[in-house]
Amino acid sequence: MxxxxxxxxxxxxxxxxDSADPATTVARHLPDLPRGRVVVVGAGKSAAAMARAVEQAWPGVDLSGLVVTRYGHAVPTRRIEVIEAAHPVPDQAGAEAAQRILQAARGLGPDDLVLVLISGGGSALMTAPAPGLTLEDKIRVNRLLLASGAPIGVMNRVRRRLSAVKGGRLALAAAPARVVTLAISDVPGDDPLAIASGPTVHDPDAGADLSNAVRMLGPDLPEAARRLLMQTPEPLPWFDADYRLISTxxxxxxxxxxxxxxxxxxxxxxxxxxxxxxxxxxxxxxxxxxxxxxxxxxxxxxxxxxxxxxxxxxxxxxxxxxxxxxxxxxxxxxxxxxxxxxxxxxxxxxxxxxxxxxxxxxxxxxxxxxxxxxxxxxxxxxxxxxxxxxxxxxxxxxxxxxxxxxxxxxxxxxxxx
Incomplete structure (x- = not known):
């Protein structure tokens, strides 16, 4: 033939x-509706399309929240705000979106639901520098990572260490509300901690030795980032994660x-x-x-x-x-x-x-x-x-x-x- x-x-x-189109995958994985509020947040190249799919699957539900996606990846939504930001190098729009996402997740109760929509690119798009870092520091580190040839796992360990939202910190901000994550995997092995640097999963590597990464990134690494990467931070509190892979x-x-x-x-x-x-x-x-x-x-x-x-x-x-x-x-x-x-x-x-x-x-x-x-x-x-x-x-x-x-x-x- x-x-x-x-x-x-x-x-x-x-x-x-097409197998990973949010329009056909999101609805199959949504959780039961809570007694309280529903707040939808998220980040990634698919975040806007996922948010639209949530709205279509829950037409009568009182939703609020916001997601951040790459420039040119927004789609029309009615109840969930969509913000565009830069990828792969972060910008101010992504930093402001990250702070608003953290704020939206805070102050909720145990009857409320935070639905987190995560996809590839979320790490750069949702940028919240750790205390002591500036956005410019994060931008410089990201550029160094992209040019280093480092495996994606090493990149994400560095990003988590330098972030106020990654490595489970978004889920901790939402406590005691229920947190459910719908994720489209873009990483080898589908490790939830590596998808957008794991904002809603516990990070067992939070205290890992990153001195090799510091050497790989070289002398242009910002001094504040170097100090944080060489420190051994306190472990974050343990929490369970309701994490649902909808496309891989x-x-x-x-x-x-x-x-x-x-x-x-x-x-x-x-x-x-x-x-x-x-x-x-x-x-x-x-x-x-x-x-x-x-x-x-x-x-x-x-x-x-x-x-x-x-x-x-x-x-x-x-x-x-x-x-x-x-x-x-x-x-x-x-x-x-x-x-x-x-x-x-x-x-x-x-x-x-x-x-x-x-x-x-x-x-x-x-x-x-x-x-x-x-x-x-x-x-x-x-x-x-x-x-x-x-x-x-x-x-x-x-x-x-x-x-x-x-x-x-x-x-x-x-x-x-």
Whole structure:
């Protein structure tokens, strides 16, 4: 059966994204209504879409509250206020939103409900500096983290230590009200403490030694942040968390796998928590794809290798070009495959934005390198300069969806015909 690989890959990506649409997932996980008040707060790229889904599921309920989402990700709501702020580097709007969210959660009673809507990006969007820190300190730390190549777990431990809202502090502010969290996971392993840095879950790592992170962040780390990261803080009070994962990366991969099977294609899910350098992951994936194409192992074509997770791009001293981890992964994959026939791939961030660019990711085909060279580009040099976005933009292979209003991390599909 002849298939258009480009169309197939786009449909697989859309199936993954649609599986995490708040419009169809939020209502299934809502708690029972309380005797008292309902206050809705939240943060993340999906926060506004989740808030709208709550309003639609509870049309007659007296709701109040506010959520903060990324610029361009707001949707109309009637009872829950939506605030837009910056991501991935925090700004004043996010800092003010965090203070208002803390204030909305305080002063409630045991008969009241605080419904917390959490999704990827919430860590940067809901920024409340710990005592002794300024917003500028937090912004500088965040920039250093993004350029460090540190695993997301290390990033989030640093963010929690420097925050007045993360690591369970939002839930503590809401006590004695009941707190229920609905979360869309964008992190490898779906650890609630890592999703938006866990504002409503207890942090057992609150006293962890972060001296290695301090060394990784280097001499540009603000002195106030350095002091806090080197201290061993007092442990926070223990509390139970009603935490409900409504969408996850694995669920998205399974949705894509279901579509592949319907198309007569064998899906192989390699994992939803692949981390490491994006370029290195591209090399590894090329080896697996080439083995599948030549030897039929680990799967015989027609097949699609599906994976998720969050790779990183470590920026050296030279000024980088334009690119995100998905386009860097794809360019590395294309270079390693070197035009191997019968292998096509898509990699994209399910929120529709790869890093800070306006594309979700891109698509490669056996002729990608030849087309890039015909356009006057040297793919290996472009990869070394971290300028992958520019290459795919030049040859017209970017995938642009606009904000999807959800986020279940990166989606990668390698199609072996």
């Amino acid at each position: 002849a298939r258009d690989p480009h169309d197939l890959l786009l449909r697989l990506f859309r199936a993954a994204v 990366p694995l669920m998205a991969l399974e949705a894509a796998a279901q579509l592949a099977r319907a198309e007569g294609i064998t899906p192989l899910i390699l994992g939803d928590a692949i981390e490491g350098e994006a370029a290195g992951a591209g090399l590894v994936m090329a080896g697996i794809a080439r083995s599948a194409a030549v030897h039929g192992a680990p799967v015989k074509g027609p097949a699609v290798l599906l994976s998720g997770g969050e790779t990183t791009v470590t920026i050296g001293p030279a000024k980088p070009g334009r690119g995100g981890r998905n386009t860097e992964f794809l360019l590395s994959l294309a270079v390693a495959l070197d035009g191997h026939e019968g292998i096509h791939a898509l990699s994209g961030d399910t929120d529709g934005i790869d890093g800070t660019e306006d594309a979700a990711g891109a698509i490669i085909a056996p002729n990608t390198l030849a087309r890039a060279r015909a356009a006057g580009l040297d793919p290996r040099a472009v990869l070394a300069a971290h300028d992958s976005y520019s290459l795919f933009d030049r040859i017209g292979d970017l995938v642009k969806t606009g904000p999807t209003l959800t986020n279940v991390n990166d989606f990668r599909a390698v199609y072996i015909t």
